[in-house]
Amino acid sequence: MNNIQENGALGAQKDITERMRESLGKGVVALQRYNILRSNHPDSVVIAMEGDDDPIFYQTVIKQIKPCLQWKPFVCNGKDKVLELRLYLNRNLSEKKHKTYYIVDRDFDDAKGHTVGQDLYITPTYSIENLLVTEDALEQILSGEFRCIDDDSAKQEIILTFKKLMSDFYKAMELVNRAIHYCRKKNIKTNSIENSLKKYVTVSLDGIEIKYTESDIAKLIGLPDDFEIEKLHDTADEFDKLDPSTRWRGKFIYAFFIAFLTQLKEDRCNKKPKYFSEKKSINFNPNNTMVRALTAASRAPECLRIFVDSITP
Structure with a gap:
């Protein structure tokens, strides 16, 4: 039964990939990497973020805030790719099913027209670097x-x-x-x-x-x-x-x-x-x-x- 469920979950992820491929364009690479991470950690909380320095900051801070929370960072290599991943996953899966959250820098363009929600965190400052220099x-x-x-x-x-x-x-x-x-x-x-x-x-x-x-x-x-x-x-x-x-x-x-x-x-x-x-x-x-x-x-x-x-x- 477990194998059937796992195969079904993987199949669903593949179907989602195919449905999104055309609309994602360059972002399809991020989606493919996300699916690999998700297949290896199907029940984990995943937090998608912009760049390589972000996990260093957020792993430290989240451990201070909620030590018991187990999660996996996913670097999308850019704000647009984080927001695109969120948009397409939320169109195809409920938040409860994919357990994915998103963090982006506010920059000068805030959410760039995307709908805000409880699954999306936007820094109150331009970026995390502003929070570090005090x-x-x-x-x-x-x-x-x-x-x-x-x-x-x-x-x-x-x-x-x-x-x-x-x-x-x-x-x-x-x-x-x-x-x-x-x-x-x-x-x-x-x-x-x-x-x-x-x-x-x-x-x-x-x-x-x-x-x-x-x-x-x-x-x-x-x-x-x-x-x-x-x-x-x-x-x-x-x-x-x-x-x-x-x-x-x-x-x-x-x-x-x-x-x-x-x-x-x-x-x-x-x-x-x-x-x-x-x-x-x-x-x-x-x-x-x-x-x-x-x-x-x-x-x-x-x-x-x-x-x-x-x-x-």
């Missing part, structure tokens, strides 16, 4: 990784420096974020956005140096060379209402934080440090495993706690 996280890293637990004056000065640099960074990156926001709101397709922070700014503990000009914007975010920068005024009112720390592009903010910590490490290991009372050797590498470390130092937003609590095994 003063509290910095203070914990200073006390732990930077071995600065008893040096309150140093921590206070560093946090003030961080806040000043962050403010300058937002000013430096405003035009870039404004352009990306415009493209998302006007549904303008762009090629790959340049994520290397060095193309935009140089970060040091002394200040932020802007490396790009207005004429570089089109190339940096993948727009045609003849894009008219004046068009950004069309969405200016909406963009100006956004809080930079929570609603601007998280990858840029995260990259700034890593650059800041890297500079800070150099100062900590200097014979005559500027921001610390004395030199100390530390093995901490800001460029490695920071997502997990920052997740542990951050607090999950209440909306995520509610979402996780609602997941039914």
Whole structure:
């Protein structure tokens, strides 16, 4: 009987794949991978998400919120593919049957016109990276990784420096974020956005140096060379209402934080440090495993706690 049931379930999944193949287009690869995962774990909760860093963040946070929850992450490689998978599975199976939940970043385009529901979590910030870069996280890293637990004056000065640099960074990156926001709101397709922070700014503990000009914007975010920068005024009112720390592009903010910590490490290991009372050797590498470390130092937003609590095994 069990074999018959298992074969029937696999057959149903194959039928769904065939029915969706034409409409999914490129997303059919994600569906095929999903079916392989589901056939190996037919009774497990599956949470579909966008990218490779997402499981690192959500595995840590979900374990804090609901330790007993057993689930499998499924990386779709993009927001559109997560939403497409949800759309087609929900058309063919009830949520109770396929036990699949979905997580996407809010970005500048929210749910992209898709119906929201209890099975879909959208970050309250642009992305998870915005949740990781906070003063509290910095203070914990200073006390732990930077071995600065008893040096309150140093921590206070560093946090003030961080806040000043962050403010300058937002000013430096405003035009870039404004352009990306415009493209998302006007549904303008762009090629790959340049994520290397060095193309935009140089970060040091002394200040932020802007490396790009207005004429570089089109190339940096993948727009045609003849894009008219004046068009950004069309969405200016909406963009100006956004809080930079929570609603601007998280990858840029995260990259700034890593650059800041890297500079800070150099100062900590200097014979005559500027921001610390004395030199100390530390093995901490800001460029490695920071997502997990920052997740542990951050607090999950209440909306995520509610979402996780609602997941039914």
